Amino acid sequence: MLAEKRIPILVFSSYSTDHILVRDEHLERVLELLREQGVAVEER
Numbered sequence: 677m678l679a680e681k682r683i684p685i686l687v688f689s690s691y692s693t694d695h696i697l698v699r700d701e702h703l704e705r706v707l708e709l710l711r712e713q714g715v716a717v718e719e720r
Contacts, residue, residue, distance in 0.1 A: 677709060 678685055683706060686697040698706045710717050 677713065678706065681705070681709065 683698065683702045685706075688695050688697075696706070707717055707719070
């Protein structure tokens with residue numbers, strides 16, 4: 677989904693959580709797209 681929108685990301689996983697890092701300029705759009713897909717998003 678993000679690749680289709682040509683949004684670069686960096687992904688890594690830990691024991692209990694997956695992390696997606698995005699540049700500030702893409703953050704709002706990424707959050708919107710993930711929420712539309714029903715992904716639980718926790719901002720830090």
